[in-house]
Amino acid sequence: MSGHDDEQRGRRGPRGGVTVTGSGAADAVPDVAIADLGAEARAVDAERALGLAADCIDRMRAVLREAGVDDHALRTTQSSTWTDGSALGSSRVVARLGLQVRLRDVGSAGDLVAAAVGAGGEPARMDGIRLEVSDPTEARSLAREAAWTDAVTRGSHWAGLAGRRLGEVQWVQEGGSGDAPVFLGRAKGMTAAMAVPVEPGVQAVTASVTVRWAWADEDHAGR
Incomplete structure (x- = not known):
């Protein structure tokens, strides 16, 4: 055998x-915080909706970069559009863009995420934060x-x-x-004064x- x-x-x-x-x-x-951020905008057509969402992402990205977050810690996670016909008498195009960021300072991660979402304005979204061991x-x-x-x-x-x-x-x-x-x-629609514990x-x-x-x-x- x-x-x-x-x-x-x-x-x-x-x-x-x-x-x-x-x-x-x-x-x-855990020594790494991974935040999933996003922008969700509505407009009469896809071009305008995408433009609003992109502007929101740019504002959030600017805050992160100013805080010292490296570009390698940022990545796009979602790009999609769809039609929302729930409004009476008209339909709107919804654009959704996602941005994921890896933060090496867990202690300041909540404040930085709150600042980024606050800078993004009304379209800004925080889909979640998870902690990992690098x-x-x-x-x-x-x-x-x-x-x-x-x-x-x-x-x-x-x-x-x-x-x-x-x-x-x-x-x-x-x-x-x-x-x-x-x-x-x-969470969504946070202001800069709202911290994320x-x-x-x-x-x-x-x-x-x-x-x-x-x-x-x-x-x-x-x-």
Whole structure:
């Protein structure tokens, strides 16, 4: 039988061992705020609506640049138009433009977003702010260690219940790791005096691992 066949048989769970999945987590402090901004304008035709929305985006972008935000931290996220026929007796064209900005100073992110939206005027929108960890490497490493410890604990427990001891590790499969962004809501029509509260808090970076152990006494595995 080939090594590949042995591996496949092991993954199906042959007699003489135990397979468990362990999970772990580690806390990390978010250091990046990502704000999704937008402009939504209505006019009699698409050209005018797009012009109003573009002017709004330009005003918001100017505030961000003046605050030291690099152009590489800004990107367009949406460009669309549609007809709104809800107005009595007439229809209007709606233009929607989006602007995403990555802010490295979480502490001042709320004030800066509020200032940008205030400068944008009535068409300005804030679709949401989320917090991320720019480099979760250390937290992921700690989460993997915790997941491995959990897998060993689970495996040892199952082995004890079965009257066995854990032997060699036959294979290891990483389950997954990541951090869940924190969303801080949406708002529109804010004034420059209105601040957006942004508290970094902590995020849980998680990891999981599935491990297959043989029994320590393989020669008795079939009894």
